[in-house]
């Protein structure tokens with residue numbers, strides 16, 4: 001074929017597919033319109049999800065701000081060791097006089113009294129500190145690591161440093177030299193190239209000349225973060241989330257958002273700007289949060305993976321379980337005094353300006369200064385997290401809600417209705433939200449797989465002309481196949497009810513091995529490995545296969561068997577038709593599929609099958625016991641499908657492939 005003919009052929013094929021996609025997009029209108037944002041993610045810094053997890057910082061306690069309020073025995077020296085080599089000596093102490101910033105009050109003072117020059121010692125003589133990372137620092141051969149530290153030189157002469165990464169036995173596997181040149185706080189940087197791999201390395205900072213200095217915000221990042229962002233995310237973990245193609249990400253919590261008492265509420269303004277001015281604080285889950293993964297990084301990550309940001313701000317009340325009052329009925333809710341509400345409301349409004357406002361606005365300018373002049377297109381804002389519905393809560397929520405509605409009618413506010421699928425807070429929360437005409441409320445439930453199976457009709461009777469639902473946290477108790485498949489069955493009911501359920505996200509997302517506060521999670525990891533639960537695969541299969549039109553009559557099954565579930569959606573943008581078929585039972589079951597309504601359909605589909613025994617699970621040691629199997633299968637307008645026991649099957653009929661090529 002000559003070039004001209006080839007081009008004509010290409011155009012013809014493209015227009016054929018285009019017609020096909022357009023026809024299918026028209027067909028979509030025959031279905032029921034459902035939310036195009038349905039399946040997203042909920043990220044909370046629980047189980048070391050952020051520091052020591054998704055946030056790629058390798059130095060632990062980088063700013064010497066750890067305190068015993070986080071964990072007994074923790075203090076500014078935690079995860080640091082005083083180190084001398086070559087018969088040198090000196091002393092260290094933690095000081096607070098003239099810190100880098102009031103938000104970052106502690107720093108390390110180092111008095112290098114003597115650098116040994118004994119001829120018998122052939123290594124680097126010095127006085128300094130060693131950081132042991134988050135249970136070791138992972139270093140990969142031939143990869144680069146970005147080191148930085150702030151130093152205030154307190155003596156007249158410049159101070160020289162040797163920075164190295166070392167194996168546990170002290171072998172140097174990466175090295176750099178730095179010299180101070182300022183008596184003010186100044187950031188010094190170096191790139192460390194690893195000569196070998198080591199999963200348990202230490203970072204060693206040795207002052208190699210005598211003098212006094214102050215040291216703070218000692219940081220080490222792999223050069224290869226997700227999308228190579230500075231102050232970025234651990235690439236492998238972030239990629240797992242990107243692969244899910246979530247519609248949105250809710251952050252930063254959970255209980256972390258409303259906090260353990262008023263002083264522990266997550267205040268977004270403390271989490272933006274350079275790291276050295278961010279305010280570290282106790283993580284409600286029993287460790288420290290650096291806020292290095294702060295609002296800017298959350299928003300940037302959302303943008304990087306095409307997810308809408310969904311920040312949750314406290315409703316000016318703390319967690320009702322503050323002070324561990326969980327066991328006596330959650331009597332610990334603390335509320336901001338009314339005379340502080342104006343300032344707090346302004347903080348909420350400022351977030352919207354920071355995210356969306358022009359660069360000429362006060363807060364838009366701060367976003368631009370951080371490197372993002374364009375708007376982040378914030379659409380959703382959550383106010384409150386499963387709070388106890390008290391009169392004090394209602395008063396404060398209403399004040400915030402009214403102010404946002406008045407100044408930013410374009411923002412969709414999400415309210416909260418307690419921690420359970422029913423009960424007092426649920427009932428009161430819904431009543432209050434409906435009276436106030438809150439657009440969406442956030443329901444939470446963690447319960448048994450059986451509950452999910454027998455409650456698949458929960459949303460069928462919800463009022464379509466009132467407040468909508470964000471199922472912000474849900475999971476069945478466990479990470480075995482039966483948990484995941486029960487969730488899959490339930491998720492087909494979310495699609496069926498996608499005209500009232502606007503958003504849904506499984507929780508919690510991440511858990512680090514040996515640092516886990518919450519038993520059932522979606523992704524388990526350690527410093528080098530990940531284990532994807534069957535629940536992850538179910539979530540991914542749904543979120544990467546979303547549609548915006550629902551078709552109720554395409555798949556038939558035994559309606560009396562609650563173990564069987566199915567849904568059919570179409571994505572009107574691509575025209576793709578997606579079938580989801582779930583069998584929670586112990587035997588193969590028949591489903592009948594009739595695609596007549598779609599007119600012409602492709603002759604083949606991509607089939608993704610997740611199947612396994614009901615107790616099957618993945619672990620870090622055996623991560624691949626249950627994995628989805630993808631194949632291409634022939635498809636007819638009407639066909640029968642025998643769904644294996646304990647399985648989720650997805651058929652994706654791609655009507656747009658040709659157009660994209």
Ligand code: AHR
Pocket residue numbers: 044046253254255256385386419444473507508518
């Ligand atoms: O997802 C874990 C916790 O469960 C969340 O922080 C909280 O909102 C819920 O109680």
